Amino acid sequence: MAVPRSSGHISAAPPTLADVAELAGVSRQTVSNAVNNPDLLRADTLARVQDAIDKLGYQPNRAARSLRTRASHLIGLRMPALQEGTANAMMDRFVHTFVEAAAEAGYHVLLFHGDPADPLDGYDELLRSTAVDAFVVTDTHLGGQQTTWLQSRRARFVSFGRPWTQPDAKHPWVDVDLAYGAEIATEHLIERGHSKIAWIGWHKDSLLGEERRSGWIHAMHTHGLSTTGLASRTEDSISSGKAAADAILDETQPTALVCASDTLAMGVLHSLFERRLRLGEDVAVVGFDDSQVAQTVPPGITSVRPPLEEAARELVKALEELLATPSYAAPGVMLKPALTVRGSS
Amino acid sequence: MAVPRSSGHISAAPPTLADVAELAGVSRQTVSNAVNNPDLLRADTLARVQDAIDKLGYQPNRAARSLRTRASHLIGLRMPALQEGTANAMMDRFVHTFVEAAAEAGYHVLLFHGDPADPLDGYDELLRSTAVDAFVVTDTHLGGQQTTWLQSRRARFVSFGRPWTQPDAKHPWVDVDLAYGAEIATEHLIERGHSKIAWIGWHKDSLLGEERRSGWIHAMHTHGLSTTGLASRTEDSISSGKAAADAILDETQPTALVCASDTLAMGVLHSLFERRLRLGEDVAVVGFDDSQVAQTVPPGITSVRPPLEEAARELVKALEELLATPSYAAPGVMLKPALTVRGSS
DNA sequence: GTGAAACTCTGGATCGTTCCAAGCCATGGT
DNA sequence: ACCATGGCTTGGAACGATCCAGAGTTTCAC
Known part of the structure; x- marks a missing residue:
């Protein structure tokens, strides 16, 4: 003009x-x-x-550039369902680093919302309108619906979470070895002199739950300790964590408990509170996720901390490769968590 | 073709x-x-x-449509700084509802990252490249830099947080009346029979802090109670909350404490834990924000709950109007928080 | 039956960028 | 002096949608 x-x-x-x-x-x-x-x-x-x-x-102008190059430089991320009343706000930490790492790579993050009842809702529209270059999928343990669907649509994506149910999946993924996490948590307690170490975990049909449980079993058996009567499986909520703790404390009187999540650990704390037992003195507790709750409750809950920052950066790296070479097939990356020791053990 | x-x-x-x-x-x-x-x-x-x-x-195709209509149907949201070691993860709840409400209005949310040291970083690029239609600004209490700058660039935006330092600002905003929050928290404790009710708040230069403090003072004076020796001002961290609680418990022996944040409340809990005082029995505590920590710590912390969901929906409503009529100037919306009562009081 | 208004539908131009093929201009070897 | 070479730069076309002005069709009053 x-x-x-x-x-x-x-x-x-x-x-x-x-x-x-x-x-x-x-x-x-x-x-x-x-x-x-x-x-x-x-x-x-x-x-x-x-x-x-x-x-x-x-x-x-982004629109003009997108139109011509067929690349929006946006990565789609569907908001994980919000769980109130649990201790789990780890997505916050993950999303934060992801956005930061993506920005460095020249990508922005498009947050979208989908009907919680339908794991596929929302993806289709963005895909058809070519609004994003790729997706990050987060809840793979709920079944591989999203990934199989995305694959069938030839969409590009990476996942935070291994492809549990599809051993032949070819998309890049990053996950945290939480069996290992349970193992170091249990060994930490053994080192502190505990031998009756209980497990409070999730139901049998939870892949994540069985994964973590296996770490506890492995550590116990390696050290010649028995696990009979020490395992409990329940819902991931405070009330069921408390109920499980109540039952196991009455029956087997363990001196330490490893919990599959900080939420369950909080349930244990409720049980201890009622029994007027002192956390970290009378009974040791270790949780999972290193949530804000674990960090702040006095005297602090020892917790398995997943390296979310590293996971986010690995995912961005994989995304860059994937978008540079469409045929890119990365091997999955498995990261090891660390144990953050606090007053509860 | x-x-x-x-x-x-x-x-x-x-x-x-x-x-x-x-x-x-x-x-x-x-x-x-x-x-x-x-x-x-x-x-x-x-x-x-x-x-x-x-x-x-x-x-x-979104890019083509954007190019022609000069509207991207994206709302920019800069990721608030992540604070580890505090109890505050309320942004999660806000962002969640915001994304949901925005989706219903036909907008997606573009998350971006900016240098934490520079409150303006990141906005400029998105604005210049016409990547977003508008912004949501969240941390207005840190000074009006972002809003004044955006206004000078004629950018469209709404803010979650009143324009503290610019009474003449014309952009739509939504905020929560936390003086009122402190007031109902204090009155709740008075109803429970407390009269020596301490305040643990933030430094004097924190606008938010003084706001909340005024609610406590107002409630106390209305009921003819003295506030001398009962107020404490400190950093928003667990350790300084604990220190403040230690000092005030030694000096004035209040039977209840109102804290400007759940983080400070957790500091108080640490102090009680050390003194082997029972939360909710020996001493009552009320926090602010209704964070996951307040929800899950046994026996639960009574906390002032900001209506984040409503705030998010109001902001989306304002955005719709703003984008429909460029000259739109909304009056600010002030929402009232509620008190969630738990075992700590 | 006729003209005008109202309703439907069409083709060309345009948004701001990148792709493509061709053009310009020095340089250098023969 | 000439043509090939290669580095830099250029104008036209294209991406896929919407805006705009106009053309074709129907409806209806007179």
Whole structure:
């Protein structure tokens, strides 16, 4: 249009490539190259164009660029269901680092919402409208519906969580070895002199639950300790954690408990509170997730801390490769958690 | 182009408006109208076009639409700084409802990250590249930098948090009346028979802190109770909450404490834990924010619960109006919190 | 039966960017 | 002096949608 803009700084309509080109006295394409392939330009031309860009405060229009390149530089993330009344806010930490790492790689995160009852809801629309370049899927342990569906649509995605039910899945994934987590938690308690160490975990049909439980069993057996009468399986809620603790404390009188989640650990704390037992002195407790609750409850709950920051960064790395080479098939990455020791043990 | 696509369902390239038009035997514009202004079409034509749309699984390409209409249907939200070691994860609840409400209004949320040291970082790029239609600003109590800057750039935005330092600000905002929150918290304790009720709050230069404190003072004075020696001002951390509680419990021996945050309340709990005092029996405690920690710690901490869900919905409503009528100037909305009573009082 | 208004539908231009193929201009070997 | 070479730059076309002005069709009053 060649309509000269006053300053470009506070003007209502942002400057375009053509404006920059005119100011610098070059063609549109040269400006585009200056932005995307600076090494194609002669040094003096580049400098001139850069000056014009800075002067106008030019930023390429995202919609136009997306349209032409068929890439939005957006990564879709469906909001995990919010669980009130539990201790688990770890998604916060994950999302935070993910957004940060994605920004460094030139991607922004598109948060969307889907009907909690339908794990697929929301993906389709974004995919069809080419609104995002890829997805991050988070709740793979609830069954592989999302990943199989996305694969069938040839959508690009990475998952935080191994493909539990599809050993042949080819998408990149990152997960945390929580069997190992349960193992170091149990061994920590053994080192502290405990030998009657109970397990409070989730129902048998929870893949995650059985995974964690196996770590406890392995540690116990390695050290020649019996596990009979020491295991309990229940819902992931405070009240059922309390009920399980009540039962096991009455029956077997363990001196320490390993819980499959901080939520269950809080249930145990409720049981201890009622019995007027002192946490960390009369009974030791270890939780999972290293949630804010574990961090702040006096005297602090020892907890298995998943390396969410590292997981987020690994996922972004995988995404970059995936988007650079469409055929990219990464091996999954399994990360090891660490134990954060606090007053409860 | 008129290249016929095989099925449109699993094909790599999504169907376009032209594909639909060809299949339905109408022009592109007619399809566009079918999507955006269905009442302009004759009933039978509309049905025919709809059929074609369904058959091909057509969704308008977002980039193309954005380019032409200059609207991205994205709302920018800068990730609030993550505070580990505090009890405050309320942003989670807010963001969740916000994303949900925004989705209903046809908007998605673009999460971005900015240098924590620079409250403006990140906004500029998105604004210049016309990546978002508007922003939601959240931390207004840290000073009005973001809002004044956005206003000067003529950006559209709403804020969660009143314009503390600019009484003449014209953007829509929603906030929670936390002076009222402190008031009902204090009155709740008075009703339970307490009269020596201490306040543990933030430093004097914290606008939020003084706001909440005034509610406590008001309630105390209304009931003819003295506040001398009962107020304490400190950092928002567990350790300083504990220190403040230690000091005030030694000096004035209050029977109840109102804390400006759940984090401070947890500090108090640490102090009680050390002194072997029973929470809710020997000493009553009320917190702020109704965080997961307050919900889960035995026997539960009574806490002032901000209506984050309602706030998020109000903000989306304001956004819709703002984007519909650019000159829209809403009065701010002030919401009242409620008290969630638990075992700690 | 006729003209105008109302209703439907169409084709071309456009949003701002990148892709593509071709053009320009020095350089250098013959 | 000439043509090939390669580095830089250019104008036109395209991405997929909507805006706009106009064309075709129907409806209805006179």
